[in-house]
Amino acid sequence: MAEREGVFIHPQAICESPSVGPGTRIWAFAHVLEGARIGSRVNICDHCFVENDVVIGDNVVIKNGVAVWDGVTIEDGAFLGPNVALTNERWPRSGFPKGLARTLIRRGATIGANATIVTGITLGEYCTIGAGSVVTKDVPPYALMYGNPARRKGWVCVCGLKLAFGQKEKTSCSCGREYREGDEAVKLLQ
Amino acid sequence: MAEREGVFIHPQAICESPSVGPGTRIWAFAHVLEGARIGSRVNICDHCFVENDVVIGDNVVIKNGVAVWDGVTIEDGAFLGPNVALTNERWPRSGFPKGLARTLIRRGATIGANATIVTGITLGEYCTIGAGSVVTKDVPPYALMYGNPARRKGWVCVCGLKLAFGQKEKTSCSCGREYREGDEAVKLLQ
Amino acid sequence: MAEREGVFIHPQAICESPSVGPGTRIWAFAHVLEGARIGSRVNICDHCFVENDVVIGDNVVIKNGVAVWDGVTIEDGAFLGPNVALTNERWPRSGFPKGLARTLIRRGATIGANATIVTGITLGEYCTIGAGSVVTKDVPPYALMYGNPARRKGWVCVCGLKLAFGQKEKTSCSCGREYREGDEAVKLLQ
Numbered sequence: 001m002a003e004r005e006g007v008f009i010h011p012q013a014i015c016e017s018p019s020v021g022p023g024t025r026i027w028a029f030a031h032v033l034e035g036a037r038i039g040s041r042v043n044i045c046d047h048c049f050v051e052n053d054v055v056i057g058d059n060v061v062i063k064n065g066v067a068v069w070d071g072v073t074i075e076d077g078a079f080l081g082p083n084v085a086l087t088n089e090r091w092p093r094s095g096f097p098k099g100l101a102r103t104l105i106r107r108g109a110t111i112g113a114n115a116t117i118v119t120g121i122t123l124g125e126y127c128t129i130g131a132g133s134v135v136t137k138d139v140p141p142y143a144l145m146y147g148n149p150a151r152r153k154g155w156v157c158v159c160g161l162k163l164a165f166g167q168k169e170k171t172s173c174s175c176g177r178e179y180r181e182g183d184e185a186v187k188l189l190q
Numbered sequence: 191m192a193e194r195e196g197v198f199i200h201p202q203a204i205c206e207s208p209s210v211g212p213g214t215r216i217w218a219f220a221h222v223l224e225g226a227r228i229g230s231r232v233n234i235c236d237h238c239f240v241e242n243d244v245v246i247g248d249n250v251v252i253k254n255g256v257a258v259w260d261g262v263t264i265e266d267g268a269f270l271g272p273n274v275a276l277t278n279e280r281w282p283r284s285g286f287p288k289g290l291a292r293t294l295i296r297r298g299a300t301i302g303a304n305a306t307i308v309t310g311i312t313l314g315e316y317c318t319i320g321a322g323s324v325v326t327k328d329v330p331p332y333a334l335m336y337g338n339p340a341r342r343k344g345w346v347c348v349c350g351l352k353l354a355f356g357q358k359e360k361t362s363c364s365c366g367r368e369y370r371e372g373d374e375a376v377k378l379l380q
Numbered sequence: 381m382a383e384r385e386g387v388f389i390h391p392q393a394i395c396e397s398p399s400v401g402p403g404t405r406i407w408a409f410a411h412v413l414e415g416a417r418i419g420s421r422v423n424i425c426d427h428c429f430v431e432n433d434v435v436i437g438d439n440v441v442i443k444n445g446v447a448v449w450d451g452v453t454i455e456d457g458a459f460l461g462p463n464v465a466l467t468n469e470r471w472p473r474s475g476f477p478k479g480l481a482r483t484l485i486r487r488g489a490t491i492g493a494n495a496t497i498v499t500g501i502t503l504g505e506y507c508t509i510g511a512g513s514v515v516t517k518d519v520p521p522y523a524l525m526y527g528n529p530a531r532r533k534g535w536v537c538v539c540g541l542k543l544a545f546g547q548k549e550k551t552s553c554s555c556g557r558e559y560r561e562g563d564e565a566v567k568l569l570q
Contacts, residue, residue, distance in 0.1 A: 012204060012221075014392060014408055028204055028221045029237070031392075031408045031426050046221050046239045047255070047409070049426045049444050061284045064239050064257040065273075065427070067444040067462045079284040082257045083275045083445075085463045085494035087511060092490050093540030094441045094459040110282050114275035114306040114324075116494040116512035131277060132306035132324030132338055134494075134512030148338045148512055148528045160283030202394060202411075218394055218411045219427070236411050236429045237445070251474045254429050254447040255463075269474040272447045273465045300472050304465035304496040304514075321467060322496035322514030322528055338528045350473030 017050075021058065036068075039076070063113070071102040071119070078105045081113035081131065088119050106141070110160060115150075128156045142179070142186045155179070155186045207240075211248065226258075229266070253303070261292040261309070268295045271303035271321065278309050296331070300350060305340075318346045332369070332376045345369070345376045397430075401438065416448075419456070437487070451482040451499070458485045461493035461511065468499050486521070490540060495530075508536045522559070522566045535559070535566045 006022030009015045015032045021040030026032060028046045035052030042060045044050065049067040057076035062068070066080050069088040074080070088100040101120035105111070109123045112131035123129065123139045130146025130153075139145055144154040144162060155163040157173040165171045165181050170189070172178040178189040196212030199205045205222045211230030216222060218236045225242030232250045234240065239257040247266035252258070256270050259278040264270070278290040291310040295301070299313045302321030313319065317329045320336025320343075329335055334344040334352060345353040347363040355361045355371050360379070362368040368379040386402030389395045395412045401420030406412060408426045415432030422440045424430065429447040437456035442448070446460050449468040454460070468480040481500035485491070489503045492511035503509065507519045510526025510533075519525055524534040524542060535543040537553040545551045545561050550569070552558040558569040 029219050029409050029427070046257075047219070047237050047427050047445070059284055065237070065255055065445055065463065067426070077284045079282050081275070081277065081282065083255065083273055083463055083494075085461070085511065087461065087493045091508070091536070091540040091542070092459050092461065092492070093488065093506075093508075093538075094439055094457045094490075096539045098540070108283065110284075112282070112306075113277045114273075114304065114494065116492075118511055126283075128281070128283075130324075131275065131308055134510075156281070158283075159286045160281040160288070162281065219409050236447075237409070237427050249474055255427070255445055267474045269472050271465070271467065271472065273445065273463055298473065300474075302472070302496075303467045304463075304494065316473075318471070318473075320514075321465065321498055346471070348473075349476045350471040350478070352471070 045082075057107070069100075071100045072105070073102070074105045075107040075109075075125075077108045079110045080105075081111055081115065083114045084111045085114075085116045086119075087117065090119055108158060109139075110156075112146070126156065126158050128160065140185055142188075152184075155181065158188065235272075247297070259290075261290045262295070263292070264295045265297040265299075265315075267298045269300045270295075271301055271305065273304045274301050275304075275306045276309075277307065280309055298348060299329075300346075302336070316346065316348050318350065330375055332378075342374075345371065348378065425462075443493070449480075451480045452485070453482070454485045455487040455489075455505075457488045459490045460485075461491055461495065463494045464491050465494075465496045466499075467497065470499055488538060489519075490536075492526070506536065506538050508540065520565055522568075532564075535561065538568065 008025040010028045012028040013026045013030045016034040017036045019037040023041035026044045030048040032050040033052045036050045036054045038056045039058035045064045047065045051070045053070035056074045059077045062080045063082040065083040071088040104122040106125040108126040110128040115129045115133045117135045124141035127139045127143045133146045133150040134148040136149045144156045159175040179186045197210045198215040200218045202218040203216045203220045206224040207226045209227040213231035216234045220238040222240040223242045226240045226244045228246045229248035235254045237255045241260045243260035246264045249267045252270045253272040255273045261278040294312040296315040298316040300318040305319045305323045307325045313329045314331035317333045323336045323340040324338040326339045332345045334346045349365040369376045388405040390408045392408040393406045393410045396414040397416045399417040403421035406424045410428040412430040413432045416430045416434045418436045419438035425444045427445045431450045433450035436454045439457045442460045443462040445463045451468040484502040486505040488506040490508040495509045495513045497515045503519045504521035507523045513526045513530040514528040516529045522535045524536045539555040559566045
């Protein structure tokens with residue numbers, strides 16, 4: 001295991017990948033396999049596992065107990081809560097491999113604690129998946145989804161707060177960003 | 191890491207806290223941070239994580255794979271099943287910190303396996319949360335709640351068994367304890 | 381810890397059981413207790429835990445973060461997805477032991493990621509439990525069940541694919557196996 005400049009690897013972690021960006025921290029009992037490519041300032045918490053065919057962008061946070069399987073891509077600034085379950089087989093059966101499906105977690109998305117993401121799905125930019133949800137279909141950008149199965153219950157801002165459109169077509173978040181709501185989609189205006 | 195008298199720390203565990211009571215056991219691949227205060231005869235099972243701003247009472251059981259975050263208080267005799275997910279951010283987003291919320295798990299409460307507790311919530315004394323539930327609001331003492339979202343489905347005894355009021359106002363558990371049911375609450379009579 | 385012939389034990393795993401069959405692999409930060417009996421060609425992934433009163437057959441796959449408790453039997457060829465939660469107490473409460481219940485996972489069954497199995501249940505041969513489900517009652521052979529609580533939504537083949545009976549009594553899977561549907565059950569014809 002080579003020393004990687006500017007990377008913190010806990011003495012009880014195992015990081016077999018040479019491709020980890022500066023400022024990234026890998027905590028105790030986490031295990032990163034050799035082929036994983038991990039960006040800068042990523043936080044991989046205790047008891048996480050990262051397989052080989054995985055790309056993780058910059059500033060991603062992965063809380064404890066998350067396994068990131070072959071076929072998963074996590075873009076910049078995504079947040080995965082504790083015990084989130086990702087998958088890469090649609091109809092798993094021991095002894096009957098059927099090929100892996102891919103999961104794409106777009107920039108700035110949040111996945112709440114203990115949520116489950118069925119494979120083959122894209123989670124749109126800056127969406128938020130509520131804690132304990134089961135996501136079975138694609139998630140639009142900025143969507144707030146929760147439940148089992150997860151359904152869209154509203155919209156969220158880039159900053160993560162819930163947007164309140166009420167009866168209006170436009171709204172602004174307390175952080176200053178403005179949005180227009182359209183047909184099952186919202187648009188960031190400024 | 192100092193030896194703490196009467197504390198069992200598995201050789202593959204990491205316990206950085208000096209504040210652990212006698213009779214407490216911390217099992218393999220568990221990790222307890224320096225600021226955590228942990229009572230006596232607590233059982234922290236494999237693959238658990240305990241952050242700094244955490245207080246855990248006496249006789250608490252925390253099964254495998256549970257992360258106890260800053261802001262969580264667990265009173266005496268609580269039971270957390272395997273893979274329970276606690277949280278401390280209401281609207282998490284990488285790069286947009288909003289301050290932490292607190293979770294209070296009162297004396298004798300039980301949280302079933304794989305349940306998810308949204309932050310900012312109090313779980314009342316001797317409540318029971320069913321396995322796989324998602325708790326989104328405060329839980330009354332003695333309440334039995336389950337589902338996603340969790341709703342109250344009955345009442346439970348101090349000993350953990352379900353109470354059967356039927357049409358009556360009073361009932362007794364097979365353990366001998368007696369209860370009166372009121373308006374969305376029960377009272378232990380003796 | 382004795383060397384067991386033909387068994388791979390990761391240097392960061394703990395395997396205290398002498399009863400592990402050839403071709404079995406036990407990965408990093410997994411912990412197998414002394415009494416567990418584990419078959420051949422089993423894959424026990426990172427961060428799993430296997431207690432003592434456990435029997436695991438051949439060709440079983442247990443993905444990351446699964447704890448297999450006393451009282452659980454897993455037959456040949458079963459698949460347990462990541463973060464699956466098994467249990468062995470019906471009404472757990474710290475300080476109020478009530479005896480353990482048993483769970484039987486029959487041959488070829490699949491349990492999807494993050495599913496929760498309430499104790500005392502049998503999962504039938506070649507059933508499939510959807511990701512994130514909460515199983516609260518016995519599951520028939522070949523049943524596809526999901527949701528919270530999990531309900532039967534269809535049938536699956538030995539190979540794991542969903543069966544399409546439509547209005548017909550008989551159907552064949554793309555793998556060639558044929559089935560007849562009866563009264564809340566299906567039968568493999570060939």
